[in-house]
Amino acid sequence: MKILIAEDEQQLAHVLSTAMTASGYQVEVVNNGQEAVAAAQKNAYDVIIMDIMMPVKTGLEALKEIRATGNRTYIMMLTAMGEEDDRVTGLDAGADDYLTKPFSLKELLARLRSRQRRNDDYGTDIIEFGDLTLDGNDQSLQSHNSISLTNKESRLLQYFILNANKELPVNELLNHVWDEEEQADQEDLWINICYLRQKLHAIQSKVVITGEKEGPFMIAH
């Protein structure tokens, strides 16, 4: 993982950078909010760790500017003890997580590992279920034959498989597969379930998705 640290306390920045480098991460350090915005514009990072209290531009201002450019990088804020308002403002402004100073280095490293697991797992996994192999990397589904899936079909099937043998109501599926602004409805879900059923049939899989249009739906083999 490539990590950007924005921290004006030289000593803390040095400790963080040393510990993360030792953990195998690629680390860059900047010393104020303005430099953080510039670095985030120029380079791609997996995680940005940003102090709130910084000169030239505060972490909060930098955070807002970074998000305003459409950057969706995982951002963790470092806040001072007791500054509850800062934490709330930070999270609302688009931060993903925060740590309160003074924090334990062990905990920070554990959070980075947890983040990495998510990165590695989410959406790119190869999942097996019954006679099916779902490859999230290239959105393909394999059984006796193989066939391509659309992004929605792939996410839907992944959610089904991760929650196999549970009855899943329409709303729950809509919330997990579609983004809110897409305003998908029961009909969108139904069409995608029809696609999946036909594709399962086309590749001769024994896996079935049960349920009527009104839901709930369940996958089983």
Added chain:
Amino acid sequence: MTIYGPYDQILPEILSLTTERIKRLNQQVVDNNQPKLYEHLIARVKTPESMAEKCTRKGYPVTTESALRKCRDAVGIRIVCNFIDDIERCLVQLRQADWCQIIKEKDYITNAKPNGYRSYHIIINETVPYRDVDGNKPGSFYVEIQLRTIAMDSWASLEHEMKYKHNITDAERIGRELKRCADQLASCDVQMQTIRQLINSADKEE
């Protein structure tokens, strides 16, 4: 004299007769207010040269008997359909037709070839008003029929083109990409089939 001997003139006759018969099956279906069975037909008689080459390759004697009896694709018809389900509808009609008997079926749609090729192949034994190699009249001739969707057909043309270009660099990668393309086209076929079914079931509810 070619490998087909006296059948040089007759095979094209059989080809157009079979084509006419398949067109008639389609016409009956359309007359019953059902959607047409296929989009278009392609028909060909295998050239005598490639038939002779095939017999040699298979170790058969290069004779008319080999060309018409051991090989069963001297006369070939490809039925190209709009939707996957149309292939089954065609098969239903062919199984019922009194002028032919299906003697072999190979389903490369449920069992796609490893390279991604999809198609449904059948060999029919067709009764025609010509004397066959066994001296019978009406005679029996083999005809190979390939059934596939437009998407499967366009994929097969591209793959065919590639097969005969030997100067392709990194053929393995191109093969992988073609396979991926076949899966995507199969996905489109299923999607369009599903859409048609959704439209039809909505019609019935009304």
